[in-house]
Amino acid sequence: MLIRIPPRSRCDSSEITPESVYLSRRRFMGAGAALLGSAALPVWAQAQAPASGYEGVEPGNPPGWFAQKLDGARWKAMEVAGESITPFQDASHYNNFYEFGPDKGDPAANAGGLPTEPWTVKIDGAVGKPGQYSLEDLVQPHTLEERIYRMRCVEAWSMVIPWLGFPLGDLLKRAEPSSKAKYVSFETLSDPEHMPGQKSRFGLIDWPYREGLRMDEAMNPLTILAVGMYGRVLPNQNGAPLRLVVPWKYGFKGIKSIVRISLVEEQPYTTWQNLAPNEYGFYANVNPQVDHPRWTQARERRLPSGLFSPNVRDTLMFNGYGDEVASLYQGMDLAKYY
Protein backbone atom coordinates (compact mmCIF):
# COMPACT_ATOMS: atom_id res chain seq x y z
CA MET A 1 0.00 0.00 0.00
CA LEU A 2 1.41 3.36 -0.99
CA ILE A 3 0.82 6.41 1.12
CA ARG A 4 0.15 9.78 -0.38
CA ILE A 5 2.26 12.42 1.28
CA PRO A 6 0.53 15.81 1.36
CA PRO A 7 2.54 18.59 -0.28
CA ARG A 8 3.07 20.48 2.97
CA SER A 9 2.15 20.46 6.61
CA ARG A 10 -1.56 20.72 7.12
CA CYS A 11 -4.43 19.52 9.24
CA ASP A 12 -6.88 17.40 7.28
CA SER A 13 -10.04 17.05 9.32
CA SER A 14 -11.83 14.94 6.73
CA GLU A 15 -9.42 12.02 6.79
CA ILE A 16 -10.84 8.87 8.32
CA THR A 17 -9.15 5.60 9.16
CA PRO A 18 -9.23 3.23 6.17
CA GLU A 19 -10.42 -0.23 7.06
CA SER A 20 -7.11 -1.87 6.15
CA VAL A 21 -5.27 0.30 8.66
CA TYR A 22 -7.99 -0.33 11.21
CA LEU A 23 -7.61 -4.07 10.78
CA SER A 24 -3.83 -4.01 10.88
CA ARG A 25 -4.08 -1.96 14.07
CA ARG A 26 -6.23 -4.61 15.66
CA ARG A 27 -3.70 -7.25 14.74
CA PHE A 28 -0.85 -5.09 15.96
CA MET A 29 -2.40 -4.53 19.35
CA GLY A 30 -4.09 -7.91 19.70
CA ALA A 31 -0.95 -9.94 19.15
CA GLY A 32 1.00 -7.62 21.42
CA ALA A 33 4.56 -8.58 22.19
CA ALA A 34 4.26 -11.85 20.28
CA LEU A 35 4.68 -9.88 17.05
CA LEU A 36 8.22 -8.92 16.30
CA GLY A 37 9.98 -6.99 13.58
CA SER A 38 8.12 -5.41 10.71
CA ALA A 39 5.07 -7.61 11.24
CA ALA A 40 4.36 -5.48 14.30
CA LEU A 41 4.19 -2.29 12.26
CA PRO A 42 1.08 -0.71 10.88
CA VAL A 43 0.59 -1.44 7.20
CA TRP A 44 1.52 2.05 6.02
CA ALA A 45 4.71 2.04 8.06
CA GLN A 46 5.78 -1.22 6.42
CA ALA A 47 5.05 0.30 3.04
CA GLN A 48 7.45 3.15 3.71
CA ALA A 49 10.45 0.92 4.38
CA PRO A 50 13.38 1.36 4.17
CA ALA A 51 14.18 4.08 6.67
CA SER A 52 10.59 4.77 7.65
CA GLY A 53 11.63 5.69 11.17
CA TYR A 54 9.55 2.82 12.55
CA GLU A 55 12.32 0.21 12.65
CA GLY A 56 12.49 -1.41 16.06
CA VAL A 57 9.16 -0.09 17.32
CA GLU A 58 7.71 -2.43 19.91
CA PRO A 59 4.14 -2.27 21.19
CA GLY A 60 5.26 -1.38 24.71
CA ASN A 61 2.90 -2.38 27.49
CA PRO A 62 -0.24 -0.33 26.90
CA PRO A 63 -3.20 -0.28 29.24
CA GLY A 64 -6.41 -1.71 27.81
CA TRP A 65 -8.01 1.65 27.10
CA PHE A 66 -5.09 2.63 24.87
CA ALA A 67 -5.66 -0.27 22.48
CA GLN A 68 -9.30 0.74 22.21
CA LYS A 69 -8.41 4.34 21.45
CA LEU A 70 -5.99 3.17 18.74
CA ASP A 71 -8.83 1.40 16.99
CA GLY A 72 -10.60 4.69 16.45
CA ALA A 73 -7.50 6.79 15.81
CA ARG A 74 -7.12 9.12 12.86
CA TRP A 75 -3.81 8.33 11.19
CA LYS A 76 -1.59 10.90 9.52
CA ALA A 77 -3.82 13.75 10.59
CA MET A 78 -0.82 15.99 10.04
CA GLU A 79 2.55 15.40 8.40
CA VAL A 80 5.84 17.08 7.64
CA ALA A 81 6.28 16.97 3.88
CA GLY A 82 9.64 15.90 2.48
CA GLU A 83 11.32 15.29 5.86
CA SER A 84 11.99 11.81 7.19
CA ILE A 85 10.61 10.61 10.47
CA THR A 86 13.43 10.30 13.00
CA PRO A 87 14.16 6.64 13.79
CA PHE A 88 12.28 5.43 16.87
CA GLN A 89 15.58 4.34 18.38
CA ASP A 90 16.85 7.95 18.41
CA ALA A 91 13.59 9.47 19.56
CA SER A 92 13.46 7.06 22.50
CA HIS A 93 17.17 7.06 23.47
CA TYR A 94 18.24 10.68 23.06
CA ASN A 95 16.06 12.45 25.59
CA ASN A 96 15.83 15.31 28.01
CA PHE A 97 13.97 14.33 31.17
CA TYR A 98 16.00 15.68 34.08
CA GLU A 99 13.92 13.82 36.65
CA PHE A 100 15.84 10.75 35.44
CA GLY A 101 19.29 12.30 35.09
CA PRO A 102 21.21 14.92 33.14
CA ASP A 103 22.54 12.84 30.23
CA LYS A 104 20.71 12.07 27.01
CA GLY A 105 20.77 8.32 27.73
CA ASP A 106 19.63 8.60 31.36
CA PRO A 107 15.86 8.75 30.74
CA ALA A 108 15.85 5.55 28.66
CA ALA A 109 18.03 3.84 31.26
CA ASN A 110 16.17 5.04 34.36
CA ALA A 111 12.54 5.78 33.52
CA GLY A 112 11.36 2.21 32.96
CA GLY A 113 10.27 1.71 36.56
CA LEU A 114 8.05 4.77 36.80
CA PRO A 115 4.53 3.56 37.57
CA THR A 116 2.21 5.17 35.00
CA GLU A 117 -0.93 3.24 35.80
CA PRO A 118 -3.16 4.18 37.47
CA TRP A 119 -2.58 7.86 36.67
CA THR A 120 -4.61 10.81 37.83
CA VAL A 121 -4.71 14.30 36.35
CA LYS A 122 -6.10 17.23 38.31
CA ILE A 123 -7.77 20.06 36.43
CA ASP A 124 -8.32 23.13 38.57
CA GLY A 125 -8.24 26.92 38.77
CA ALA A 126 -10.46 29.20 36.72
CA VAL A 127 -12.78 26.50 35.37
CA GLY A 128 -16.45 25.70 35.84
CA LYS A 129 -15.73 22.00 36.05
CA PRO A 130 -12.63 21.29 38.13
CA GLY A 131 -11.87 17.69 38.93
CA GLN A 132 -9.56 14.74 39.26
CA TYR A 133 -9.65 12.36 36.34
CA SER A 134 -8.16 8.97 35.71
CA LEU A 135 -6.14 9.18 32.51
CA GLU A 136 -8.56 6.77 30.90
CA ASP A 137 -11.53 9.03 31.65
CA LEU A 138 -9.59 12.10 30.58
CA VAL A 139 -8.81 10.65 27.16
CA GLN A 140 -12.10 8.79 26.66
CA PRO A 141 -14.09 11.55 24.88
CA HIS A 142 -11.27 12.30 22.42
CA THR A 143 -10.27 10.76 19.11
CA LEU A 144 -6.55 10.07 18.99
CA GLU A 145 -4.83 11.70 16.04
CA GLU A 146 -1.41 11.03 14.64
CA ARG A 147 0.45 14.34 14.34
CA ILE A 148 3.85 14.14 12.70
CA TYR A 149 5.67 17.23 13.96
CA ARG A 150 9.13 18.72 13.93
CA MET A 151 10.61 18.90 17.43
CA ARG A 152 13.31 21.54 17.94
CA CYS A 153 15.21 21.53 21.22
CA VAL A 154 16.63 24.84 22.42
CA GLU A 155 20.03 23.05 22.39
CA ALA A 156 19.90 23.18 18.55
CA TRP A 157 19.09 19.58 17.71
CA SER A 158 15.83 18.44 16.19
CA MET A 159 13.74 15.43 15.27
CA VAL A 160 10.54 14.58 13.40
CA ILE A 161 8.23 12.59 15.65
CA PRO A 162 4.85 10.95 14.94
CA TRP A 163 2.85 11.68 18.09
CA LEU A 164 -0.52 10.23 19.03
CA GLY A 165 -2.71 12.60 20.95
CA PHE A 166 -5.60 15.02 20.92
CA PRO A 167 -5.94 18.81 20.93
CA LEU A 168 -5.39 20.34 24.36
CA GLY A 169 -8.06 22.91 23.47
CA ASP A 170 -10.74 20.19 23.31
CA LEU A 171 -9.89 19.13 26.86
CA LEU A 172 -9.85 22.70 28.16
CA LYS A 173 -13.24 23.45 26.62
CA ARG A 174 -14.73 20.54 28.51
CA ALA A 175 -13.45 22.04 31.77
CA GLU A 176 -15.33 25.28 30.95
CA PRO A 177 -12.70 27.99 31.48
CA SER A 178 -14.00 31.17 33.09
CA SER A 179 -13.19 34.70 31.93
CA LYS A 180 -10.30 34.71 34.44
CA ALA A 181 -8.51 31.92 32.57
CA LYS A 182 -5.70 33.79 30.79
CA TYR A 183 -2.96 31.14 30.97
CA VAL A 184 -2.59 27.41 31.46
CA SER A 185 -0.08 26.01 33.93
CA PHE A 186 1.18 22.41 33.84
CA GLU A 187 2.94 20.32 36.45
CA THR A 188 4.92 17.06 36.22
CA LEU A 189 4.58 14.25 38.76
CA SER A 190 6.52 14.52 42.01
CA ASP A 191 7.93 11.08 42.81
CA PRO A 192 11.51 11.20 44.15
CA GLU A 193 11.42 7.47 44.82
CA HIS A 194 11.11 6.72 41.10
CA MET A 195 12.61 9.95 39.77
CA PRO A 196 16.18 10.02 41.09
CA GLY A 197 16.81 13.50 39.70
CA GLN A 198 14.20 14.94 42.05
CA LYS A 199 16.22 13.78 45.05
CA SER A 200 19.36 15.58 44.01
CA ARG A 201 17.78 18.92 43.13
CA PHE A 202 19.78 18.41 39.95
CA GLY A 203 20.79 21.59 38.24
CA LEU A 204 19.00 23.60 40.91
CA ILE A 205 15.61 22.75 39.43
CA ASP A 206 12.83 23.56 41.85
CA TRP A 207 10.74 20.40 41.39
CA PRO A 208 8.23 19.59 40.12
CA TYR A 209 8.98 20.65 36.54
CA ARG A 210 6.42 23.24 35.47
CA GLU A 211 5.43 24.81 32.17
CA GLY A 212 2.81 27.16 30.87
CA LEU A 213 1.07 28.59 27.83
CA ARG A 214 -1.02 31.64 27.08
CA MET A 215 -4.66 30.68 26.64
CA ASP A 216 -4.72 31.32 22.88
CA GLU A 217 -1.56 29.20 22.45
CA ALA A 218 -3.18 26.42 24.45
CA MET A 219 -6.33 26.59 22.30
CA ASN A 220 -4.42 26.56 19.00
CA PRO A 221 -5.28 23.35 17.12
CA LEU A 222 -1.58 22.45 16.75
CA THR A 223 -1.16 22.13 20.53
CA ILE A 224 -1.75 18.56 21.64
CA LEU A 225 -1.54 16.31 24.65
CA ALA A 226 0.19 13.12 23.56
CA VAL A 227 -0.35 9.62 24.98
CA GLY A 228 1.59 7.79 22.28
CA MET A 229 4.16 8.00 19.51
CA TYR A 230 5.17 5.79 16.55
CA GLY A 231 1.78 4.08 16.69
CA ARG A 232 2.32 2.86 20.25
CA VAL A 233 1.94 4.00 23.82
CA LEU A 234 4.46 6.67 24.96
CA PRO A 235 7.70 5.19 26.28
CA ASN A 236 8.29 6.38 29.85
CA GLN A 237 11.38 8.34 28.80
CA ASN A 238 9.27 10.38 26.37
CA GLY A 239 6.86 11.52 29.07
CA ALA A 240 4.39 8.70 29.70
CA PRO A 241 1.57 8.62 30.19
CA LEU A 242 0.65 12.20 29.18
CA ARG A 243 2.85 14.98 27.79
CA LEU A 244 2.41 18.30 26.07
CA VAL A 245 3.52 18.91 22.47
CA VAL A 246 3.71 22.48 21.13
CA PRO A 247 5.52 22.12 17.80
CA TRP A 248 6.37 25.78 17.15
CA LYS A 249 8.11 26.17 20.51
CA TYR A 250 11.39 24.86 21.86
CA GLY A 251 11.20 21.33 23.23
CA PHE A 252 11.37 22.36 26.88
CA LYS A 253 7.80 23.67 26.67
CA GLY A 254 6.71 20.06 26.07
CA ILE A 255 6.31 19.09 29.71
CA LYS A 256 6.26 15.36 30.44
CA SER A 257 4.31 13.07 32.78
CA ILE A 258 1.66 15.69 33.55
CA VAL A 259 -0.41 15.39 36.73
CA ARG A 260 -1.95 18.86 36.96
CA ILE A 261 -3.40 21.37 34.53
CA SER A 262 -4.47 24.70 36.05
CA LEU A 263 -6.23 27.61 34.40
CA VAL A 264 -4.82 30.79 35.87
CA GLU A 265 -5.06 34.57 35.59
CA GLU A 266 -1.34 35.48 35.72
CA GLN A 267 1.54 34.25 33.59
CA PRO A 268 2.60 31.07 35.42
CA TYR A 269 5.96 30.01 36.83
CA THR A 270 7.94 27.95 34.34
CA THR A 271 10.99 25.88 35.21
CA TRP A 272 13.57 27.03 32.65
CA GLN A 273 12.59 30.67 32.70
CA ASN A 274 13.03 30.61 36.45
CA LEU A 275 16.44 28.90 36.23
CA ALA A 276 17.98 31.23 33.63
CA PRO A 277 15.62 34.03 32.55
CA ASN A 278 18.17 35.60 30.20
CA GLU A 279 18.52 32.30 28.31
CA TYR A 280 15.01 30.82 28.36
CA GLY A 281 11.86 32.85 28.03
CA PHE A 282 8.24 32.13 28.75
CA TYR A 283 7.30 32.13 25.05
CA ALA A 284 10.23 30.05 23.74
CA ASN A 285 9.02 30.26 20.16
CA VAL A 286 11.49 28.69 17.74
CA ASN A 287 13.16 31.71 16.17
CA PRO A 288 16.31 31.56 14.01
CA GLN A 289 16.77 35.33 14.45
CA VAL A 290 17.01 35.35 18.23
CA ASP A 291 20.13 33.53 19.36
CA HIS A 292 20.67 31.86 22.68
CA PRO A 293 23.30 33.91 24.57
CA ARG A 294 25.76 31.01 24.17
CA TRP A 295 24.96 29.66 20.69
CA THR A 296 23.20 30.43 17.42
CA GLN A 297 19.62 29.35 16.85
CA ALA A 298 19.88 29.84 13.07
CA ARG A 299 20.70 26.19 12.43
CA GLU A 300 19.98 22.81 13.93
CA ARG A 301 21.31 19.27 13.92
CA ARG A 302 18.59 16.91 12.68
CA LEU A 303 18.86 13.50 14.29
CA PRO A 304 20.26 11.06 13.38
CA SER A 305 23.38 13.15 13.17
CA GLY A 306 26.99 11.99 13.25
CA LEU A 307 30.50 13.29 12.90
CA PHE A 308 30.64 12.51 9.18
CA SER A 309 27.03 13.34 8.40
CA PRO A 310 26.09 16.08 10.83
CA ASN A 311 22.78 16.61 9.03
CA VAL A 312 22.65 20.33 9.73
CA ARG A 313 19.74 22.37 8.43
CA ASP A 314 18.42 25.89 8.71
CA THR A 315 16.01 26.47 11.56
CA LEU A 316 12.63 27.74 10.41
CA MET A 317 10.70 30.60 12.00
CA PHE A 318 8.12 29.11 14.37
CA ASN A 319 9.72 25.76 13.45
CA GLY A 320 7.91 25.89 10.10
CA TYR A 321 4.43 26.46 11.59
CA GLY A 322 4.21 30.20 10.93
CA ASP A 323 1.07 29.94 8.78
CA GLU A 324 -0.71 28.44 11.73
CA VAL A 325 0.67 30.52 14.61
CA ALA A 326 2.37 33.77 13.54
CA SER A 327 -0.88 35.69 14.09
CA LEU A 328 -0.74 34.85 17.80
CA TYR A 329 2.25 37.17 18.14
CA GLN A 330 1.26 40.06 15.93
CA GLY A 331 2.73 43.30 17.22
CA MET A 332 4.94 41.59 19.80
CA ASP A 333 8.70 42.20 19.86
CA LEU A 334 9.92 38.61 19.66
CA ALA A 335 13.46 39.61 20.64
CA LYS A 336 12.01 40.85 23.91
CA TYR A 337 9.38 38.14 24.38
CA TYR A 338 11.66 35.21 23.51
Ligand SMILES: Nc1nc2c(c(=O)[nH]1)N[C@H]1C(S)=C(S)[C@@H](COP(=O)(O)O)O[C@H]1N2
Ligand atom coordinates in the same frame (compact mmCIF):
# COMPACT_ATOMS: atom_id res chain seq x y z
N1 LIG B 1 9.10 16.95 33.23
C1 LIG B 1 9.99 17.24 32.25
N2 LIG B 1 9.54 17.54 31.02
C2 LIG B 1 10.42 17.83 30.02
C3 LIG B 1 11.83 17.87 30.28
C4 LIG B 1 12.25 17.55 31.60
O1 LIG B 1 13.46 17.55 31.93
N3 LIG B 1 11.32 17.24 32.55
N4 LIG B 1 12.71 18.23 29.27
C5 LIG B 1 12.17 19.04 28.16
C6 LIG B 1 13.11 19.19 27.07
S1 LIG B 1 14.43 20.25 27.33
C7 LIG B 1 12.90 18.62 25.84
S2 LIG B 1 13.91 18.97 24.51
C8 LIG B 1 11.81 17.63 25.64
C9 LIG B 1 12.39 16.34 25.11
O2 LIG B 1 11.37 15.44 24.76
P1 LIG B 1 11.78 14.01 24.19
O3 LIG B 1 12.79 13.41 25.12
O4 LIG B 1 10.49 13.22 24.15
O5 LIG B 1 12.35 14.24 22.82
O6 LIG B 1 11.10 17.35 26.84
C10 LIG B 1 10.84 18.47 27.65
N5 LIG B 1 9.97 18.11 28.76
Ligand SMILES: [Mo]
Ligand atom coordinates in the same frame (compact mmCIF):
# COMPACT_ATOMS: atom_id res chain seq x y z
MO1 LIG C 1 15.17 20.80 25.17
